[in-house]
Amino acid sequence: MSLPWSQHLILVPVLLPLLCGALLILFNESRHQLKFAINLASVLGLLATAIMLMTMTDGGYWQDGIGVYLAANWAAPFGIVLVADRLAALLLLLTAVLASCALLYSMLRWSRIGVHFHSLFQFLLMGINGTFLTHDLFNLFVFFEVMLAASYGLVLHGYNLNRIRAGMQFIAVNLVASLMFLIGVALIYATAGTLNMSDLAMRLAEIDGADLVLLQVGAAILGLAFLIKSAMWPLGFWLPVTYAAVSPPVAAMFVLMTKVGAYVILRLWLLVFSPESGSAAGFGGSALLWGGMATIVFGAAGMLASDKHGKLASYAAIISSGTLLAVIGLGQPALVTAGLFYLLSSTLAVAAFMLLIELVERSRNPVEAMLALTMEAFDFEEAPEQPVGVGIPAALAFLGLSFAGCALVITGLPPLSGFIAKFTLFHALLSGEDGVVAPFNLALMTLILLSGMAAIIALMRFGVRTFWASGAVNARLKFSEAVPVALLLGCCVFLTLQAGPVFAYLERASADLHRPALYIETVLSEPVVPGIQEGGQ
Amino acid sequence: MELIIAIAIGVLFGSGVWLILRPRSFQVLTGLLLMSYAVNLFIFIMGQLWVDMPPLTLGDSAPDPRAFADPLPQALVLTAIVIGFATTALYLVLMIGSRGVTGTDHVDGKEPDQ
Numbered sequence: 001m002s003l004p005w006s007q008h009l010i011l012v013p014v015l016l017p018l019l020c021g022a023l024l025i026l027f028n029e030s031r032h033q034l035k036f037a038i039n040l041a042s043v044l045g046l047l048a049t050a051i052m053l054m055t056m057t058d059g060g061y062w063q064d065g066i067g068v069y070l071a072a073n074w075a076a077p078f079g080i081v082l083v084a085d086r087l088a089a090l091l092l093l094l095t096a097v098l099a100s101c102a103l104l105y106s107m108l109r110w111s112r113i114g115v116h117f118h119s120l121f122q123f124l125l126m127g128i129n130g131t132f133l134t135h136d137l138f139n140l141f142v143f144f145e146v147m148l149a150a151s152y153g154l155v156l157h158g159y160n161l162n163r164i165r166a167g168m169q170f171i172a173v174n175l176v177a178s179l180m181f182l183i184g185v186a187l188i189y190a191t192a193g194t195l196n197m198s199d200l201a202m203r204l205a206e207i208d209g210a211d212l213v214l215l216q217v218g219a220a221i222l223g224l225a226f227l228i229k230s231a232m233w234p235l236g237f238w239l240p241v242t243y244a245a246v247s248p249p250v251a252a253m254f255v256l257m258t259k260v261g262a263y264v265i266l267r268l269w270l271l272v273f274s275p276e277s278g279s280a281a282g283f284g285g286s287a288l289l290w291g292g293m294a295t296i297v298f299g300a301a302g303m304l305a306s307d308k309h310g311k312l313a314s315y316a317a318i319i320s321s322g323t324l325l326a327v328i329g330l331g332q333p334a335l336v337t338a339g340l341f342y343l344l345s346s347t348l349a350v351a352a353f354m355l356l357i358e359l360v361e362r363s364r365n366p367v368e369a370m371l372a373l374t375m376e377a378f379d380f381e382e383a384p385e386q387p388v389g390v391g392i393p394a395a396l397a398f399l400g401l402s403f404a405g406c407a408l409v410i411t412g413l414p415p416l417s418g419f420i421a422k423f424t425l426f427h428a429l430l431s432g433e434d435g436v437v438a439p440f441n442l443a444l445m446t447l448i449l450l451s452g453m454a455a456i457i458a459l460m461r462f463g464v465r466t467f468w469a470s471g472a473v474n475a476r477l478k479f480s481e482a483v484p485v486a487l488l489l490g491c492c493v494f495l496t497l498q499a500g501p502v503f504a505y506l507e508r509a510s511a512d513l514h515r516p517a518l519y520i521e522t523v524l525s526e527p528v529v530p531g532i533q534e535g536g537q
Numbered sequence: 538m539e540l541i542i543a544i545a546i547g548v549l550f551g552s553g554v555w556l557i558l559r560p561r562s563f564q565v566l567t568g569l570l571l572m573s574y575a576v577n578l579f580i581f582i583m584g585q586l587w588v589d590m591p592p593l594t595l596g597d598s599a600p601d602p603r604a605f606a607d608p609l610p611q612a613l614v615l616t617a618i619v620i621g622f623a624t625t626a627l628y629l630v631l632m633i634g635s636r637g638v639t640g641t642d643h644v645d646g647k648e649p650d651q
Contacts, residue, residue: 138613138616149627152631159634161638161639164634165645167631168631168644168645168646172644175628176557176569178624182579182580186579186580186610186613187583189609
């Protein structure tokens, strides 16, 4: 007897990119079309799988919406377990959407400036998808490394001076982060004797005294590794340099990678340090809150100060990850729901912005751009004379409109999804118990508002300088580069229009996260397939 | 025995931390290597130090866990060594590339006084 085919679907997001990435190595670099076609087929396959997983988790195919895959048929705490629940399925979908847009964007130019772009892209997807699905700490490390190794290659893709400089820092920082990850895992295994997350959560209640302290130290060091990835202040200095140096489609994928760190923290902390876990409940929450708030300030200041467009977008990514971390730190169910919506909308918008910036910069007259910078430095009021009466070409109109869309979502102004995200965040922050609002909630709300203001100022300056003050010459757009931007922004519009159903789904996902007992029960009681010699006990 | 290994790990890791804070990329690389050795040792002895115990179970009867070393850390450390080795090698390649392109071995890709 064997598993139904649908159960194997949980493995597809990992296996498909692995096989396609390996296959792509075999083809010569000159066969662009073929490589692109294989890559696209794989990404579309991932998209279909993610949608199927989402309907399965949410449609009652699995009891309680949690699908469990026992790798090699080993019973739960002994083998590696992959778990698909609503949150994981949603993030798989987000990854696939972003990947298809980034890939399409890279078709004409960016995938051809170096070798093995497509393989690295597939391996990056494999790592990201694996991190979302795995339920074992050491397996998480392996997927994390797969993701990082691919990202090292992608940072250096199209080898130039900037990328080498950025890559040196990026790789060194991430190597140290991986070492911290290992130390954390080692300490957790030493005290709890398990690496399975559910098993760990269950055993935590029985651990106390010196062992508990050691385990908390381990968890803190482990958390540090994820916080470096999600660029919490002061661990995020590498981010603006790196994101501004890499090619745009890679930068768009990297926006997702900061969210991977936040995702792991959300998953692990709500599961392991839940209120049911005894004396260790809520461990580290205040550190996340403070760190997240400091990150928002850092991001806002960086946005105001940045002179390069790539850096502007990187700081926008930092603000969004700081907001997420602070929200996780407060750890209220309603807040988490709103935070997840914020994650979706801000990831899509910042990724679109990363892609858009390059198109805008290409259309700008370099002399004018230089002039605009000097004008700023010397505080000139008068702009140099511009020819009057030139009609706005369609390409420039597209760029301007897309920019406005990105800016609206990033700053959280109505009517797009950014506004809904911030509105619900504030609503959750203000609806404390018994009508009393905690001072931290107010402080966080003020910071989010102020960072939004800083973003408005920075983006407005960017928009005025780019689209009004300096004459953009002959903006020429390729179809394959305009469509991804439009698609990503279209997703934001979709989120706005369908906010009701999306929120209902996110509420169910967040409710799952806040019921760790059910989750643990489901994972640990998953039966092995009978008829084969059992491997477990 | 525990003390000796603990001191060894501490010295390795401490030297590694000092080295990765140095300005030359080769020093950083050496620091990363030392740190990864320390971490590998740390994983290897996590939980308990086992002497003269086989890590594998023998025979069909249910084994006595006290007679065997914990095999899991050994499996983990193998994976960690391989991954650490590969990523460090990658850093070495990048280091050589950077030396070729920028003409300096400073980690910032330029000499500080330029």
